[in-house]
Structures are given as structure tokens and as C-alpha cells.
Amino acid sequence: MLNVYPRLVSGMLFPLHERLKQHTSVKVRKSLEATQWFSPEKMVQLQVERLRQLLIYANTHVPYYQSLFTRLNFQPETLNTLSDLQHLPFLDKSTIRANLEALKSDQAHGLARFNTGGSSGEPLVFFIGRERVSHDVAAKWRATRWWGVDIGDPEIVVWGSPIELGTQDTVRVVRDRLFRSKLLPAFEMSDEKIAHFLETIRKFRPKMLFGYPSALSHIAKHADKTGIKMHDLGIQVAFVTSERLYDEQRQQISSTFGCQVANGYGGRDAGFIAHECPVGGMHITAEDVIVEVIDPQGNVLPYGEAGEIVVTHLASKDFPFIRYKTGDVGVLDDKLCECGRGLPLIKEIQGRSTDFIVACDGTVMHGLALIYILRDMPQVKTFKIIQEGLELTRVQIVTEAGLSQADIDQITAAFKARLGHSVTIEIEQVASIPAEKSGKFRYVVSKVTPA
Missing domain, CATH: 3.40.50.12780 (ANL, N-terminal domain)
Known part of the structure; x- marks a missing residue:
């Protein structure tokens, strides 16, 4: 049955x-x-x-x-x-x-x-x-x-x-x-x-x-x-x-x-x-x-x-x-x-x-939680997210015509909403993002080990 x-x-x-x-x-x-x-x-x-x-x-x-x-x-x-x-x-x-x-x-x-x-x-x-x-x-x-x-x-x-x-x-x-x-x-x-x-x-x-x-x-x-x-x-x-x-x-x-x-x-x-x-x-x-x-x-x-x-x-x-x-x-x-x-x-x-990322309160999240913020912005061509520590995350972004201050504020607010409002979000607009030594790109790199 x-x-x-x-x-x-x-x-x-x-x-x-x-x-x-x-x-x-x-x-x-x-x-x-x-x-x-x-x-x-x-x-x-x-x-x-x-x-x-x-x-x-x-x-x-x-x-x-x-x-x-x-x-x-x-x-x-x-x-x-x-x-x-x-x-x-x-x-x-x-x-x-x-x-x-x-x-x-x-x-x-x-x-x-x-x-x-x-x-x-x-x-x-x-x-x-x-x-x-x-x-x-x-x-x-x-x-x-x-x-x-x-x-x-x-x-x-x-x-x-x-x-x-x-x-x-x-x-x-x-x-x-x-x-x-x-x-x-x-x-x-x-x-x-x-x-x-x-x-x-x-x-x-x-x-x-x-x-x-x-x-x-x-x-x-x-x-x-x-x-x-x-x-x-x-x-x-x-x-x-x-x-x-x-x-x-x-x-x-x-x-x-x-x-x-x-x-x-x-x-x-x-x-x-x-x-x-x-x-x-x-x-x-x-x-x-x-x-x-x-x-x-x-x-x-x-x-x-x-x-x-x-x-x-x-x-x-x-x-x-x-x-x-x-x-x-x-x-x-x-x-x-x-x-x-x-x-x-x-x-x-x-x-x-795709790595996990860790919020400042210890919450562990899938890296896609941040990827989707940038993915849906048509002006963003490619990007790389580096979580340096619980209090600092860097975001490298390649665009066609640059980000406006409103774009930067939107990204910062969305990242802080997930990682914590005390976290510093550094946004770097770059011309290109190099691949890893393996030849493969990594778009989320977390240097924080989940507890």
C-alpha cells in the first residue's frame, strides 16, 4: 500500500x-x-x-x-x-x-x-x-x-x-x-x-x-x-x-x-x-x-x-x-x-x-544570500565578495558605467541587513577581477570559520 x-x-x-x-x-x-x-x-x-x-x-x-x-x-x-x-x-x-x-x-x-x-x-x-x-x-x-x-x-x-x-x-x-x-x-x-x-x-x-x-x-x-x-x-x-x-x-x-x-x-x-x-x-x-x-x-x-x-x-x-x-x-x-x-x-x-558566510552574531548563511543581492542589479557585470573577518567584508565590483551613490548605499544596506549593522562593508569598483591560481573564479571567499 x-x-x-x-x-x-x-x-x-x-x-x-x-x-x-x-x-x-x-x-x-x-x-x-x-x-x-x-x-x-x-x-x-x-x-x-x-x-x-x-x-x-x-x-x-x-x-x-x-x-x-x-x-x-x-x-x-x-x-x-x-x-x-x-x-x-x-x-x-x-x-x-x-x-x-x-x-x-x-x-x-x-x-x-x-x-x-x-x-x-x-x-x-x-x-x-x-x-x-x-x-x-x-x-x-x-x-x-x-x-x-x-x-x-x-x-x-x-x-x-x-x-x-x-x-x-x-x-x-x-x-x-x-x-x-x-x-x-x-x-x-x-x-x-x-x-x-x-x-x-x-x-x-x-x-x-x-x-x-x-x-x-x-x-x-x-x-x-x-x-x-x-x-x-x-x-x-x-x-x-x-x-x-x-x-x-x-x-x-x-x-x-x-x-x-x-x-x-x-x-x-x-x-x-x-x-x-x-x-x-x-x-x-x-x-x-x-x-x-x-x-x-x-x-x-x-x-x-x-x-x-x-x-x-x-x-x-x-x-x-x-x-x-x-x-x-x-x-x-x-x-x-x-x-x-x-x-x-x-x-x-x-x-x-560557494562558501558559507558568518554574520557578526555567529549566524551561518549560504554565500548565495549575498550573491543574490548583486546578481539582480543589471549594472553589475561581475563581482567578488571577500569576508575578511566578522567586522569587515570587501566587495569588488566590475560594472559597465560605474555605480551611483544610491547603488552603493543599496548594496551596503542589504549586506548589513544580513551580516549585521556593525559590519563594515568596503565596496571597490575595479576594472577586472583575476581568477584563482587554479584558473577558476571564486565569487565568495570567507576567511571566517563557522563555529
């Missing part, structure tokens, strides 16, 4: 929900569950066919690519291999900002506007169509089912996006209740908040957790510190994403909650790129995503070498993401996973880490 309700949700209620939203997620998920067993050769053939279709569509209906292909004398109909993609330039955030309207298909309807830039630190507005949403939902759904859980199984989500936290209207509340999903805001990590989280998790008895690895491991540490047992709740898996997953975080989460940990990689801009299977392979959603790894000069690197991850999303015709530079650093693998799936693998993902 316990398994009846998840089957009702995944087999009836969620498909109805997706149909009402004009999404094709159910059909796509069923297709993905078949194609995941394709041989590598057959998978590449599928990618080439879908890539050709995307480029032909872009040449017909997307003004930016119509102009680009004409200028390059590029004929998408002649594309025969994935390497032909290298004839096209990269798409970066500055190009999207400069060509926002021209990147929209003239056939697009119902585009959803997104504003992102969380861990990348570079605010970006872009659009996503229903096809792209359907494919990303289906890819995540498929990966969830790899772990023996499904939509409708009780789920705790520890998250900090204002998109999620700002949409808790009646419809959303009813939907989450039907799907047995409970959202816990990840911004503030005070002892009081974490105690409440742990109590909620114990009462809810979820089958799966979903959230930032730093947040889940921090909650787990608090449980161990206070002697609260969490391993006896029947949690099967903790899905983590949005940051680099460190070995000690995996061990902490697994040990405290008594479950396996499944790493996921993707973003609102780049899509659902890869997910870990129970055997341990980080599988690329190859039916929808082509991944390249490049060096600083833009040359495609061979398997095993670290470089910037570049993504082409094959279900993004309404607002194409073609050779999109993610800003993340990773390594591709030429081996196949022992699980038997033909999906290619990412061997390593480097540098997607």
Missing part, C-alpha cells in the same frame, strides 16, 4: 500537471529511458542528427544565428560530425546580454524569463521555451529513478533560489503537498534554524533529500554535534547539485543520514548536464547536451585534460544555447560506466564551490 501513492503521482498526477503546463516531459522521459542504453556510436549518431536539426532551425528562425551563419558562410545542412560544431564561435554571457532579443526564435511562444548568475557571479538574463523545460525535467526525472525513488516519494528540498522561495503561493503549496515535497530555505544556517530543519526532516521522514552539498553537510554536522540521530529515517538518497561536491561532504551526508549521495551537475542556463548513477559514473545527458572541454585559447581538449566546460543544448531552439561557455572547469572521460549505459561520462568537475 505504501508504494501506491508514488505510482499515482508519477503515473497520473504529475503527468497531468505537466500536460496542463504544455510540457512533454513524460514522453521525453520514456524516450530517454530507452536511449540511455544506446551504444556510444549510436548515441553520437543521435547527437549529430539532433544538432543538425537545431542548427537548421536556428538558421531559419533565430535572427542572431541567421546573421552569424551568413557571415561565416556556414551551412548547417552539411553538418555530418560533432567536430563540425567547432566552426562556430562560443556563446558567452556578454554575447547573450548584447543579443538578447535576436537570440529568440521568431516562432517562440510562452518563453520563460530567467535571471541567473548565482555561482558564476555574472548576472545574466535569458529565456527558456517549453521544449527545453520539458527535456530538463525529463532528464532529472530519469536520473531520480536510477536510485529507486520517484516523483511522489517524500522529498525534502534544501534550497536558496528566490525563484523557488518567492513562488510559495496557494497553487505551489497545494502542488508540493500532493507531490510530497517540502522546501526548506537554505540561506540562514543558525543553530535555531538547523534544529528546526532537523525536526522537520525527522517528522517528514523523506525518502530523498535534495540540495546544496554544503548546506546538507552543514545540517548533518549539526545533527552529529547535538546528538540527533538521522540515519534511521529510511532516507534512500541525497541528491546534491549547484556546487562542487567534496569527498568529506559526501561522507558526512552519507554517514549522518544513512543514505547514498548522488551528485548532479547543471544550471538554469546550461541545463541538466550530468548526473551520477548508483555505480558512480557521472553520466552526461547526451541525448540533449553536447559537452566540449576547451583550453584558454578556445581549443577543444582531449579526454582526461581539464578545461572550461562548453555546452550545446539540443532542445533549446526557442532560445538556442550553442557552444555556451559555462565558466566551470571539468574533465571528460573516454571510459564507459559499469552500469552498462552508453551515456558518456564527466570524470571530474572542478571549482563550483
Whole structure:
């Protein structure tokens, strides 16, 4: 009887929900569950066919690519291999900002506007169509089912996006209740908040957790510190994403909650790129995503070498993401996973880490609590936040035309509201912000160790 309700949700209620939203997620998920067993050769053939279709569509209906292909004398109909993609330039955030309207298909309807830039630190507005949403939902759904859980199984989500936290209207509340999903805001990590989280998790008895690895491991540490047992709740898996997953975080989460940990990689801009299977392979959603790894000069690197991850999303015709530079650093693998799936693998993902910050009263918060303040300011191009101590935080900001005094006052007030009114906020307007020695940018650096 316990398994009846998840089957009702995944087999009836969620498909109805997706149909009402004009999404094709159910059909796509069923297709993905078949194609995941394709041989590598057959998978590449599928990618080439879908890539050709995307480029032909872009040449017909997307003004930016119509102009680009004409200028390059590029004929998408002649594309025969994935390497032909290298004839096209990269798409970066500055190009999207400069060509926002021209990147929209003239056939697009119902585009959803997104504003992102969380861990990348570079605010970006872009659009996503229903096809792209359907494919990303289906890819995540498929990966969830790899772990023996499904939509409708009780789920705790520890998250900090204002998109999620700002949409808790009646419809959303009813939907989450039907799907047995409970959202816990990840911004503030005070002892009081974490105690409440742990109590909620114990009462809810979820089958799966979903959230930032730093947040889940921090909650787990608090449980161990206070002697609260969490391993006896029947949690099967903790899905983590949005940051680099460190070995000690995996061990902490697994040990405290008594479950396996499944790493996921993707973003609102780049899509659902890869997910870990129970055997341990980080599988690329190859039916929808082509991944390249490049060096600083833009040359495609061979398997095993670290470089910037570049993504082409094959279900993004309404607002194409073609050779999109993610800003993340990773390594591709030429081996196949022992699980038997033909999906290619990412061997390593480097540098997607957002630190915690500590308010002057000792409250621990996720770094995104400060990132979102700057992210939503269109005049801010990129930034770096350095918490030097409990009483001093420096903010380096790169802008197009400079900050007004009103902008500075707004940032200062918002930071003080989170860190404490006695904290000194030093704002430095700089021409550029150098990368770390690793080549990866860090946008929140805290020199304060949480108690």
C-alpha cells in the first residue's frame, strides 16, 4: 500500500500537471529511458542528427544565428560530425546580454524569463521555451529513478533560489503537498534554524533529500554535534547539485543520514548536464547536451585534460544555447560506466564551490544570500565578495558605467541587513577581477570559520 501513492503521482498526477503546463516531459522521459542504453556510436549518431536539426532551425528562425551563419558562410545542412560544431564561435554571457532579443526564435511562444548568475557571479538574463523545460525535467526525472525513488516519494528540498522561495503561493503549496515535497530555505544556517530543519526532516521522514552539498553537510554536522540521530529515517538518497561536491561532504551526508549521495551537475542556463548513477559514473545527458572541454585559447581538449566546460543544448531552439561557455572547469572521460549505459561520462568537475558566510552574531548563511543581492542589479557585470573577518567584508565590483551613490548605499544596506549593522562593508569598483591560481573564479571567499 505504501508504494501506491508514488505510482499515482508519477503515473497520473504529475503527468497531468505537466500536460496542463504544455510540457512533454513524460514522453521525453520514456524516450530517454530507452536511449540511455544506446551504444556510444549510436548515441553520437543521435547527437549529430539532433544538432543538425537545431542548427537548421536556428538558421531559419533565430535572427542572431541567421546573421552569424551568413557571415561565416556556414551551412548547417552539411553538418555530418560533432567536430563540425567547432566552426562556430562560443556563446558567452556578454554575447547573450548584447543579443538578447535576436537570440529568440521568431516562432517562440510562452518563453520563460530567467535571471541567473548565482555561482558564476555574472548576472545574466535569458529565456527558456517549453521544449527545453520539458527535456530538463525529463532528464532529472530519469536520473531520480536510477536510485529507486520517484516523483511522489517524500522529498525534502534544501534550497536558496528566490525563484523557488518567492513562488510559495496557494497553487505551489497545494502542488508540493500532493507531490510530497517540502522546501526548506537554505540561506540562514543558525543553530535555531538547523534544529528546526532537523525536526522537520525527522517528522517528514523523506525518502530523498535534495540540495546544496554544503548546506546538507552543514545540517548533518549539526545533527552529529547535538546528538540527533538521522540515519534511521529510511532516507534512500541525497541528491546534491549547484556546487562542487567534496569527498568529506559526501561522507558526512552519507554517514549522518544513512543514505547514498548522488551528485548532479547543471544550471538554469546550461541545463541538466550530468548526473551520477548508483555505480558512480557521472553520466552526461547526451541525448540533449553536447559537452566540449576547451583550453584558454578556445581549443577543444582531449579526454582526461581539464578545461572550461562548453555546452550545446539540443532542445533549446526557442532560445538556442550553442557552444555556451559555462565558466566551470571539468574533465571528460573516454571510459564507459559499469552500469552498462552508453551515456558518456564527466570524470571530474572542478571549482563550483560557494562558501558559507558568518554574520557578526555567529549566524551561518549560504554565500548565495549575498550573491543574490548583486546578481539582480543589471549594472553589475561581475563581482567578488571577500569576508575578511566578522567586522569587515570587501566587495569588488566590475560594472559597465560605474555605480551611483544610491547603488552603493543599496548594496551596503542589504549586506548589513544580513551580516549585521556593525559590519563594515568596503565596496571597490575595479576594472577586472583575476581568477584563482587554479584558473577558476571564486565569487565568495570567507576567511571566517563557522563555529
